[in-house]
Amino acid sequence: MRYVHSLINGTLKKTIDSQVRENPATLEPLQEVALCSKIDVDQAAVAAKDAFQVWSQTPPLIRSNIMSRIVELIKNNLDKLAKINSEETGKPIRESSIVELGGVIRTFEYYAGAATKILGNTQVINENLLSMTLKEPVGVVGQILPWNFPLLLASWKIAPALAAGCSMVIKPSELTPLGTLEIAKLCEEAGVPKGVINVCPGLGEVAGAAIVENPFINKISFTGSTKVGKQIIKNSSDDLKKVSLELGGKAPNILFEDCDIDSCIEANLRGGFFNQGENCTAVTRLLVHSNIIDEFTEKYLAKIKIINQGDPLNLKTEIGALISKEHIEKVEKYVKDGISEGAELLIGGQKPDNLPGYFYPPTVLRLQSDENILFKEEIFGPVVALLSFDSEIEAIELANKTHYGLAGGIWTKDISKAIRVAKTLEAGYLWINTYGGIIPETPYGGFKQSGYGKELGLEGLNEYLQIKNISIFTGEEIPKWYGDN
Numbered sequence: 104m105r106y107v108h109s110l111i112n113g114t115l116k117k118t119i120d121s122q123v124r125e126n127p128a129t130l131e132p133l134q135e136v137a138l139c140s141k142i143d144v145d146q147a148a149v150a151a152k153d154a155f156q157v158w159s160q161t162p163p164l165i166r167s168n169i170m171s172r173i174v175e176l177i178k179n180n181l182d183k184l185a186k187i188n189s190e191e192t193g194k195p196i197r198e199s200s201i202v203e204l205g206g207v208i209r210t211f212e213y214y215a216g217a218a219t220k221i222l223g224n225t226q227v228i229n230e231n232l233l234s235m236t237l238k239e240p241v242g243v244v245g246q247i248l249p250w251n252f253p254l255l256l257a258s259w260k261i262a263p264a265l266a267a268g269c270s271m272v273i274k275p276s277e278l279t280p281l282g283t284l285e286i287a288k289l290c291e292e293a294g295v296p297k298g299v300i301n302v303c304p305g306l307g308e309v310a311g312a313a314i315v316e317n318p319f320i321n322k323i324s325f326t327g328s329t330k331v332g333k334q335i336i337k338n339s340s341d342d343l344k345k346v347s348l349e350l351g352g353k354a355p356n357i358l359f360e361d362c363d364i365d366s367c368i369e370a371n372l373r374g375g376f377f378n379q380g381e382n383c384t385a386v387t388r389l390l391v392h393s394n395i396i397d398e399f400t401e402k403y404l405a406k407i408k409i410i411n412q413g414d415p416l417n418l419k420t421e422i423g424a425l426i427s428k429e430h431i432e433k434v435e436k437y438v439k440d441g442i443s444e445g446a447e448l449l450i451g452g453q454k455p456d457n458l459p460g461y462f463y464p465p466t467v468l469r470l471q472s473d474e475n476i477l478f479k480e481e482i483f484g485p486v487v488a489l490l491s492f493d494s495e496i497e498a499i500e501l502a503n504k505t506h507y508g509l510a511g512g513i514w515t516k517d518i519s520k521a522i523r524v525a526k527t528l529e530a531g532y533l534w535i536n537t538y539g540g541i542i543p544e545t546p547y548g549g550f551k552q553s554g555y556g557k558e559l560g561l562e563g564l565n566e567y568l569q570i571k572n573i574s575i576f577t578g579e580e581i582p583k584w585y586g587d588n
């Protein structure tokens with residue numbers, strides 16, 4: 104069985120504790136994973152602190168060139184990384200290679216370019232004073248990741264941090280550490296100095312907590328559940344670390360009466376079932392105008408019936424296995440509870456008996472009420488709740504009736520209506536007449552209890568920078584204030 108090490112100061116290390124991770128699709132043992140202790144994390148933080156002196160002083164053009172080499176190495180290792188990713192997560196290999204690694208490459212490409220565009224500004228205040236701002240890297244960054252997009256989310260954190268000149272201690276999810284570790288190793292191979300990227304696989308309450316509390320770590324970038332996000336704010340408050348949080352979601356997708364139903368269906372299949380629905384922006388609340396809900400539902404269910412679920416490593420597979428036993432049990436319970444609260448099961452809801460792993464089929468339920476648990480809670484599986492509405496105002500009220508605010512969609516041929524509705528939706532990332540696809544050029548992040556701070560875009564880079572203002576006297580003599588009255 105392969106062993107997943109930690110990477111501290113350029114050295115792959117075994118840890119005292121470890122745990123075996125099973126393959127979620129076959130239930131066979133997959134890998135033994137290092138579990139870092141507080142001592143391991145503290146060593147990684149010291150290494151990152153020392154490496155920060157080197158990397159933050161490396162000229163941006165050199166950082167940019169190294170990042171371009173990372174892109175080449177990821178392209179050269181694409182098949183290997185895709186296989187690791189699908190084995191660790193249970194997701195279809197074509198999603199790993201085309202979508203996830205496609206996104207990883209694009210993110211490193213984008214930030215390789217951005218590294219040389221970190222600009223301050225100058226202002227003439229008056230004839231005696233010039234002011235200039237410098238954008239400087241925030242220092243050592245603690246980056247804590249979930250398991251659903253291990254490679255993509257690692258790139259969303261590593262690439263802007265490298266571009267900014269930061270060093271980092273990364274904790275991948277204990278369920279999916281190998282892909283992140285492999286990307287870190289490729290970064291070193293490309294020329295990132297040792298100690299700039301340290302990877303500490305481990306448990307949240309041990310390795311994650313140690314990162315949050317370490318005094319050498321200046322910023323935490325966290326992606327995960329709202330519950331853990333709240334703990335991180337509390338636990339990082341002693342030394343007032345800068346914190347950015349990408350948390351859970353409960354995305355609505357609003358289908359108005361005049362939408363193009365066929366395009367809508369295609370996008371909603373991806374919106375609901377891509378990555379087995381283990382996706383923070385997944386469409387989980389499908390709000391459909393009452394005049395089209397019957398036509399929509401009939402066509403939507405017909406398409407769902409032909410989705411190919413099975414072996415994640417088979418190129419033809421369109422939906423794979425969920426991440427773990429604990430997680431599939433959670434999803435099953437949500438569906439049962441939703442039904443007992445009055446939801447009508449339209450398709451799915453029954454684990455297939457011909458597949459050995461944690462497979463759960465695409466599942467759709469029609470709700471009669473927005474009080475149903477399926478309308479309220481993040482399920483994080485291939486489960487979509489359908490609810491009808493009669494007016495624009497009702498659709499907006501339903502869409503905003505959640506403490507989450509990550510993403511959402513609007514479908515209508517009336518562009519004024521689309522923009523009017525978009526302006527009222529309480530979510531940080533919206534799509535109009537399309538759904539899904541987050542591109543590195545645009546800032547991504549949630550409102551409300553979906554978190555704060557941005558990833559991607561220049562806004563995402565700014566999260567790793569702090570602004571210093573320098574005022575410069577340009578006159579001939581400093582005006583006198585004391586002793587001249």
Ligand code: NAD
Nearest residue numbers: 248249250275276307311312327328331349350351352383
């Ligand atoms: P999780 O919150 O359970 O764990 C996330 C990470 O935090 C893991 O690495 C875990 O080990 C660590 N952790 C747990 N307790 C910790 C603690 N006390 N201190 C420090 N670290 C700790 O989330 P998950 O189950 O891995 O992922 C699913 C969640 O992630 C969902 O809620 C999903 O919506 C969210 N998510 C959000 C985004 C986004 O961009 N907004 C993207 C992907 C996933």
